[in-house]
Amino acid sequence: MLELLPYLLSGWVFLVGCVGLVRSRNLVHAVVCLAVTQSATYILLVAIGYARGGTAPVFGDIAPTETVVDPVVQALTLTDVVVGSTVTALLLALTIQVAKQHRTIDPDEIGSLEEESKE
């Protein structure tokens, strides 16, 4: 069970983010929920790379024979963080545009406004 705990944690963070997205009444809140959902992937990647007793894969002051955690998934996590921040920035920029066009950032109200304008 203890071996599963980090994986379960990442699954829980993922699902909490998803539920937050569904319940969201505010686009800024939705963008933050998406960031939470994505942070589940950081936990999963780093958890998969962990080696028992291992330290950081940086040989600046440790012997090359030392047990280290997997550097490949850490590099993937770095990529993940960069992609996450750019997605957040672009979605927030889109939110500003939505606020300017519709004068609301409640996703439900945006839908109903479109229906009104059709009528």
Next chain:
Amino acid sequence: MPRLRVALTVVGVAGVASLLLAAFLDLPDFGSVPHPYGARAVEAALDQQTANAVSSVMFDQRGMDTLGEEFILFTAAVGAMLLLRRLADETEADRLDAHHLGAGVFEAVRLVGMLMFPITLLVGAYVVVHGQVSPGGGFQGGVILASGLHVAYLAGDIPVLRRLRSLTAVDVAEAVAASGFVAVGLVAMAAGSAFLENVLPKGRLTDLLSGGTVPLLNVVTGVEVTAALVLLVGKFLEQGLLTGAAHEDSDA
């Protein structure tokens, strides 16, 4: 919330949760030691005299991937600039001086900001140039550098803000840094190797100049990340200064 949406959410969450659980049960145990790719990556990093194995993976072993990552950042900055451009009915507020240029910043905040500004820049530069020997690198250091510039903004440092808002130089820096990454790859080709292959002398493990092209690519990435973040945050800050039809209506 509509009842249908609640029901769909419950079904969806339960389904995804059970699929995730089934997948997690088949994963190798947390902390179990055989990491075939990790072990080979560490071996390759030591061969290339790059003490920071993560930097070696990022900028040497899969430099091509990181080139794509750089361009993701570049594209995001361009996209945000396009989305946050000034609309035809918007004008920049004249209240720049009173409201946004440091009036109303506590003296204590201003003092700490002035003290932290040079320190943050120094730490950022340190993290960028030591990416091959210690944790950090171009991405991390670039974020610290960009934060340093915005510390000055928070502290109400008027000249720095003015300079940041003349974004052309930052724009050029971003483009030059993005193409610098490609240039390093092309130099390797000109030297008769594959694109982005590590052709420079490797130096000695833990030396500042070790790892061949890794320090070079770290610096290029550091400039790119700094410029992209300054552009992005600058564009968002600019939104606070814009007034237009939409804003006036929402105020009324």
